[in-house]
Amino acid sequence: MSTKKLFAALLALMMVVTSLAGCANNKGTSSTESSTPATSETSSKKEVSSEAGTDEEYPTISTMVICGSIPADADKVAEELSKITREKIGVNVEFVMIEVANVATQLNLLLSGGDDTLDVYMAGVSVPYSTVVNNGQALALDDLMKPYEADMKAALGENVYEAGRVDGNLYGIGHLLDQASTAAYNLRADIATEFGYKNGDKVDLAELTELFSKIKAKYPDTPLIGPMNGGPNIGDSRIDQLGNKLGVLEDYGQTTTVTNYYESEGYKELVGYFKQWSEMGAYMPDLLNVADAPVDFIPSGKAFGNFAGHFSAEMNGIWSSQNFGTEIASLQIYDDAVAVTPWGYDCINPASKNPEKAAAYINLMATDSDAVNLIINGIQNEHYTLKDDNTATYVEGKNVSTTGWAMGYSWTALNSTLSYPFEYPTDYYQQLKDANKNAHQSKAFGCQFDLTSVSDAVSACTNVVNQYENALASGSVTDFEGTLAQFQQGLKDAGIDTIIAAKQQQLDAFLASK
Amino acid sequence: MITNTKLSKIVPHVCLAILTLTCILPLLLLALASFTDEQTLLLNGYSFFPAKFSMAAYQYIFKAGNAILRAYSITIFITIIGTICNMAMTVLLAYPLARPGLKGRNLIAFIVFFTMLFNGGLVPTYIMYSQMFHIRDTIFALLIPSFLMSPFNVILVRNYFKTNIPDAIIEAAKLDGASEINTLVRVVLPMSTPIIGTIGLMSGLAYWNDWTNGLYYLVKRTDLYTIQNVLTNMLNNAQFLKTASQLQGVNVEMGTLPSVGIRMAIAVVALLPVVIVYPFIQKSFVKGIVVGGVKG
Numbered sequence: 176m177s178t179k180k181l182f183a184a185l186l187a188l189m190m191v192v193t194s195l196a197g198c199a200n201n202k203g204t205s206s207t208e209s210s211t212p213a214t215s216e217t218s219s220k221k222e223v224s225s226e227a228g229t230d231e232e233y234p235t236i237s238t239m240v241i242c243g244s245i246p247a248d249a250d251k252v253a254e255e256l257s258k259i260t261r262e263k264i265g266v267n268v269e270f271v272m273i274e275v276a277n278v279a280t281q282l283n284l285l286l287s288g289g290d291d292t293l294d295v296y297m298a299g300v301s302v303p304y305s306t307v308v309n310n311g312q313a314l315a316l317d318d319l320m321k322p323y324e325a326d327m328k329a330a331l332g333e334n335v336y337e338a339g340r341v342d343g344n345l346y347g348i349g350h351l352l353d354q355a356s357t358a359a360y361n362l363r364a365d366i367a368t369e370f371g372y373k374n375g376d377k378v379d380l381a382e383l384t385e386l387f388s389k390i391k392a393k394y395p396d397t398p399l400i401g402p403m404n405g406g407p408n409i410g411d412s413r414i415d416q417l418g419n420k421l422g423v424l425e426d427y428g429q430t431t432t433v434t435n436y437y438e439s440e441g442y443k444e445l446v447g448y449f450k451q452w453s454e455m456g457a458y459m460p461d462l463l464n465v466a467d468a469p470v471d472f473i474p475s476g477k478a479f480g481n482f483a484g485h486f487s488a489e490m491n492g493i494w495s496s497q498n499f500g501t502e503i504a505s506l507q508i509y510d511d512a513v514a515v516t517p518w519g520y521d522c523i524n525p526a527s528k529n530p531e532k533a534a535a536y537i538n539l540m541a542t543d544s545d546a547v548n549l550i551i552n553g554i555q556n557e558h559y560t561l562k563d564d565n566t567a568t569y570v571e572g573k574n575v576s577t578t579g580w581a582m583g584y585s586w587t588a589l590n591s592t593l594s595y596p597f598e599y600p601t602d603y604y605q606q607l608k609d610a611n612k613n614a615h616q617s618k619a620f621g622c623q624f625d626l627t628s629v630s631d632a633v634s635a636c637t638n639v640v641n642q643y644e645n646a647l648a649s650g651s652v653t654d655f656e657g658t659l660a661q662f663q664q665g666l667k668d669a670g671i672d673t674i675i676a677a678k679q680q681q682l683d684a685f686l687a688s689k
Numbered sequence: 690m691i692t693n694t695k696l697s698k699i700v701p702h703v704c705l706a707i708l709t710l711t712c713i714l715p716l717l718l719l720a721l722a723s724f725t726d727e728q729t730l731l732l733n734g735y736s737f738f739p740a741k742f743s744m745a746a747y748q749y750i751f752k753a754g755n756a757i758l759r760a761y762s763i764t765i766f767i768t769i770i771g772t773i774c775n776m777a778m779t780v781l782l783a784y785p786l787a788r789p790g791l792k793g794r795n796l797i798a799f800i801v802f803f804t805m806l807f808n809g810g811l812v813p814t815y816i817m818y819s820q821m822f823h824i825r826d827t828i829f830a831l832l833i834p835s836f837l838m839s840p841f842n843v844i845l846v847r848n849y850f851k852t853n854i855p856d857a858i859i860e861a862a863k864l865d866g867a868s869e870i871n872t873l874v875r876v877v878l879p880m881s882t883p884i885i886g887t888i889g890l891m892s893g894l895a896y897w898n899d900w901t902n903g904l905y906y907l908v909k910r911t912d913l914y915t916i917q918n919v920l921t922n923m924l925n926n927a928q929f930l931k932t933a934s935q936l937q938g939v940n941v942e943m944g945t946l947p948s949v950g951i952r953m954a955i956a957v958v959a960l961l962p963v964v965i966v967y968p969f970i971q972k973s974f975v976k977g978i979v980v981g982g983v984k985g
Contacts, residue, residue: 243926245911271908276925280904288816292825292908301929471731471949 237269239296248579264535286312294527299519313346313522323538338621347520353486355512355614357412362480364502374504375489398459401478407648410484412512415617422675428513428617433679453650462649474501486610514614544593551594553580567595622685632670639665723953746954764915768896775892787850805840830906842888849884
């Protein structure tokens, strides 16, 4: 290889760069930055300093926003939000957009070594709330939140607000989300109508099984259960999972005894149904290895439906119809659900330079509908338009992949119930709140379990669960009883009893302190 | 015996052919999938003989102003600049270490090679780069950490210089009045093309394939993401949503994730330059490693 050839190769690459950079330059302002990456740092600094001329007196609160993929108009929305926050709490807001898969790595790094990049962040996705509290990565909020406490409790509900308490101190504010989720079966709407069902109907497992066999009799070739999120995705709303399903509260969380779910009657019954469904050929073959999402296999006719979890089957049907590309009727499997401790918390970084302002920002996100609406739906007439019934929809000609800001139903927001429902019925959030209210509130609501003392057992048991649970639920085994027995024995050997004991002890302490 | 020699020729050839196919077929399938019509892909799965071809995925990628195109040019940019810097620094460090006249060169060599085995770990490294050097959210975050200089390359080049450049030639250059830098540029480097090509290829590949720097150091400036960042994020996000079903209410807009065909097309686009460049440098790659690897 001569140097000449090497340089020729480099030169060729260089030519490709310049030509590509050329195309990028012509269109769009965002791409001009990229074609000259070396200078983009200086240009971004310039932007900041020119901005500082007008907003110098305001400190900046940077807040983490978790997204599926980074939206194009993040800076624009942040600027619009800053207009509100400057006026109301005297700060500018800056977004640190983190893609959902990167949260574990990036959040850990950003909270290390006194880094003050983030002021407000959300714990609960990949990085559990109890972990950040244990690591001292969340500021104690009791004093900071004092002025807002009454407003916050009114907006989020006292139980949600108090749920962030660990050892008597508040370290994070719980997100107001659907705390009660029930299992639903999504069925292509035309098939559902044909067999006399409509979106939102309730069926129990026996009735669902009967429906399966009727559909199967008429359409023997099409499977009924496809995967969602990579697995069968069948939930059980009769239990409070206490975080990880290893040691649960049965009976809709109305007991105070932590038990082993996988040895319960309810689970045995469920496995019995898995067996029946498998025998009638309801499952998509090799379900666990199918990479398709419902949007792929339902419209194309590869399978008729799948399982999902939602606070309301009716709303799940509406959501699925929008997202699967075909009309879906969602059938609710269990009548009741159990409201469990919120899993998402807004926390303040102890390294934050403006903890008071950060607290004010959190309060704003819990109580101010304009601010909340902005962070969820974006800017009016740019990212959404408002319909007559106060629901939001896409701006003409835009869809989920072309719009500049689409958080959808956002679990990343502290209190999404203040926003306009996006492509949902106008009473969507009212229904969410009602579902939370009507569900049985678990006895363990607000109990933050810390399983670091039994973490070995947790990872061992998680491996066992990964090995068996989805295999059973997807009908991928031949001997259901035998596999269930192996599963139960495997959990015992992996030390599930120590986890149950640890949870029981913490629950007892929590109940005693109440 | 004729049959025996024939057999001894056929068997290795068949074995090697099979091995080659196992390497090539997945790539071919990937490329074909990227050219397959999206609907066909969903209905029939991946196939070597797709029923319907489509260029839609590539049209999407090469739409001007697209984030993928931008990421692609950034990858090319950092690969070229990074590789050039890497080669220059490696040679400039390895050459003195190979010359007998440098005092304390063993100590310097030890300091360089020590980092091959021991480092500070992710979090301390991150804190150092982000809080002392402030390279986070700049293009330097993609260039400097991990790849700017590799001790392994320094060893290779130093050994090559030691064993393949006779002292007599350097002596002769000196007698002819060449300065140290002239000796390096005019005498030593032209004799070292195999090793230069090797380290160039290795560091170029390292830059091209890297996504960790973007993940760690680009927090706000995600417009600086490389193509590998875009790819890994897409795959990881899809993977996360698969495993996150236990989180209630996680109905993230799956629609924002690119379709299967586009994912395949991005993989092809990310792979293509490497496939094209590799054969050209491969010869010197092998030679360089072998020659640079002999003797300590």
